[in-house]
Amino acid sequence: MSKVLVLGGTSWLGGQIAGHAVMRGHDVTCLARGESGEAPTSATFVQGDRDDPTAYEKVLDQRWDMVIDVSRQPGHVRSAACVLGGAASHWTLVSTGSVYADQSGPLTEASPLLDPLDDEVAGPETYGEGKVACEEIVRSLPNHLVVRVGLIGGPGDRSDRLGYYVSRFALAGDEPVLVPDVATQPMQVIDVRDLAKWIAEAAEANVTGIVHGAGERTTVGDLVRLSAEAADFTGEQVLAGEDWLRERDVEEWMGPRSLPLWLPASHYGMGLMDDARSLERGLVRRPLAETLADTLTYERDQGLERQRKAGLSRDDELELIAQLKP
Incomplete structure (x- = not known):
């Protein structure tokens, strides 16, 4: 011990x-x-x-x-x-x-x-x-x-970033949801449980040096798709262009009145972090679909209609969708 x-x-x-x-x-x-x-x-x-x-x-x-x-x-x-x-x-x-x-x-x-x-x-x-x-x-x-x-997700996330889409799809059901038109943007998410376990074990094993703790490489498009599947979403995903969103003061990445995980091209590297060194040192990551399913359970416990630290309110989102599809 x-x-x-x-x-x-x-x-x-x-x-x-x-x-x-x-x-x-x-x-x-x-x-x-x-x-x-x-x-x-x-x-x-x-x-x-x-x-x-x-x-x-x-x-x-x-x-x-x-x-x-x-x-x-x-x-x-x-x-x-x-x-x-x-x-x-x-x-x-x-x-x-x-x-x-x-x-x-x-x-x-x-x-x-x-x-x-x-x-x-x-x-x-x-x-x-x-x-x-x-x-x-x-x-x-x-x-x-x-x-x-890199980006950390999973149950208990107080930033409200990763849980935004899966909870919004669950809330919307068969109604439309606004999604940034950045499907090919690179993205990496590591489950907090996998990261914490690996950090504790790496310290125990006396691992030294500098190493990334990042998720498997994917895209925003795949993350949104998996979020919709986890929530059994049957509505329409309404795509909004980046310039259109900025003109309406919708923020990137996180925070109030944002569409989380959308990044400018100047920050795409946050989804392109090399993971070879961490994998060599024992990092094991669960599938993103599992993280999203567990995150949805957490989001339901917190309340799908609660005021969030990141994302759009449902009323604001529907108003923006109405502007796109009058």
Whole structure:
């Protein structure tokens, strides 16, 4: 049994990682504010705000076989590495494909990066630069693993991205649904459960270096098709062109009044992340259809008509469809 410290561990991915480590028989501690949820059953929860320099005092008196950090803030990663780096045999940082300077084409782990953020706090507009800075800090540690993840999906997704189409098809039934006309856009989605399991096992196996954590390559068209099949959708998919959507202030990718997962060509690389290295290191991924079916179950539990963090309201969607098909 190893001693595992998850810096986080109460939110979505961090909680899944901690849970898998518990299931593998490890002694798991989660250090977090505890505002995003609860630590997994059988894990020890240590409340700590990483903005506070004393946050790590309760975990300083022991040596850690594995530390796993999901933070995007350079200040948090720097303070943890400085205080705990000498007490950890292996350190994992969960990073992102957003670190790459040119995201328009295929991405490998050796692709050029953005300049690191010269600040301790990253905002939404400097997310990628902030993660580059986090990576630089962790790469100074002797035994480290950096996992650059792509789009994560599955039950519990708080961004509401992947669940948008499957839940909208389920809600619409035999009525029309608006879909961006980007069927050939590359797309990769990794199930949070598969990613978390692999991260926990890779840390346990002392895997080091930089590696992508991304789903199998597919397209938006295939993802939408599988979503419709999972929801038994019998209505019409109404295609809307990218320029038409932008003219009506429909956003790309995520957020309010968006059509999720639609990306500009400048970011197609987020669906073209090389997965060879991760597969060599044991990553196993379930079929996307299974992820979507489980996501729909979660979406039904949350309520298909709830206000979402990503996507169009049904009324707004129908109004746009009426403009396309007067």
